Amino acid sequence: MLDVRGLSAAYRLHRALDEVTLRVNAGELVVILGANGAGKSTLLKAIAGLLPACGEITLDGEPLHALPARLRVEAGIALVPEGRGIFGELTVRENLLLGAFPKRARDAEAQSLARVLQLFPRLAERMRQTVRTMSGGEQQMVAIGRALMSAPRLLLLDEPSLGLSPLMCGELFRALARIRETGVSILLVEQNAKRSLAIADRGYLLENGRIRGSGEARQLLDDPVVQAAYLGICPTTQLAKVPQPTVRSGQW
Numbered sequence: 551m552l553d554v555r556g557l558s559a560a561y562r563l564h565r566a567l568d569e570v571t572l573r574v575n576a577g578e579l580v581v582i583l584g585a586n587g588a589g590k591s592t593l594l595k596a597i598a599g600l601l602p603a604c605g606e607i608t609l610d611g612e613p614l615h616a617l618p619a620r621l622r623v624e625a626g627i628a629l630v631p632e633g634r635g636i637f638g639e640l641t642v643r644e645n646l647l648l649g650a651f652p653k654r655a656r657d658a659e660a661q662s663l664a665r666v667l668q669l670f671p672r673l674a675e676r677m678r679q680t681v682r683t684m685s686g687g688e689q690q691m692v693a694i695g696r697a698l699m700s701a702p703r704l705l706l707l708d709e710p711s712l713g714l715s716p717l718m719c720g721e722l723f724r725a726l727a728r729i730r731e732t733g734v735s736i737l738l739v740e741q742n743a744k745r746s747l748a749i750a751d752r753g754y755l756l757e758n759g760r761i762r763g764s765g766e767a768r769q770l771l772d773d774p775v776v777q778a779a780y781l782g783i784c785p786t787t788q789l790a791k792v793p794q795p796t797v798r799s800g801q802w
């Protein structure tokens with residue numbers, strides 16, 4: 551599916567991504583965990599083609615790194631950026647239909663719309679509502695729905711739970727699990743490490759633009775080092791000493 555090898559990106563002299571290598575297998579949900587400023591958004595933007603980056607990106611063996619963003623969408627990559635990137639003055643329906651603009655999505659527009667409304671029934675009741683008048687959670691549904699309208703093979707999600715109530719978060723993570731079940735692969739950047747690892751297959755730890763560790767989601771959830779660094783759980787035996795994240799190099 552997605553293979554990223556040696557991906558580096560910089561903002562002027564600041565190297566925000568340093569030789570990142572990762573993989574998302576077909577049908578997998580993979581989470582990227584990292585502190586503020588670790589380079590998570592930069593990584594997703596570089597994969598989507600919104601930032602210049604060096605390295606290799608392939609989707610099912612097809613090289614993407616030289617393609618502009620719109621051709622990466624045609625190849626099957628859809629990004630839901632942090633802050634959602636939806637059109638607040640347009641209705642839900644208009645936002646969703648804009649998502650089907652890529653050539654790969656046009657013929658399947660009606661089926662995609664039906665699938666999105668089945669996934670988010672709340673949107674079906676709000677098709678004529680102006681998006682800026684909706685709650686944060688509803689707007690996130692519109693953003694994800696619009697990305698799904700492009701018939702992606704891989705969905706990139708940048709902190710979708712940011713600012714949502716616990717109830718809405720639960721609904722969102724259940725929806726992500728259902729999207730994965732339909733065969734769409736997901737690369738998810740999340741602050742909510744506990745909830746995202748609970749639905750993920752695997753995870754990577756990103757620190758200062760570098761991959762510092764990776765593993766099966768269940769292993770990461772149980773790893774005392776990950777618990778201390780990302781889940782806010784302090785091991786009782788090591789209260790005075792917060793350890794550095796485990797490096798499990800060469801696993802993927």
Ligand code: ATP
Binds near residue numbers: 566585587593
């Ligand atoms: P957060 O969780 O806070 O969103 P992040 O892990 O997504 O953080 P990035 O937004 O990718 O981190 O930023 C990585 C680094 O690059 C940070 O040090 C940030 O200050 C810097 N950076 C990001 N965007 C720019 C930009 N447009 N110009 C200059 N530096 C930037």
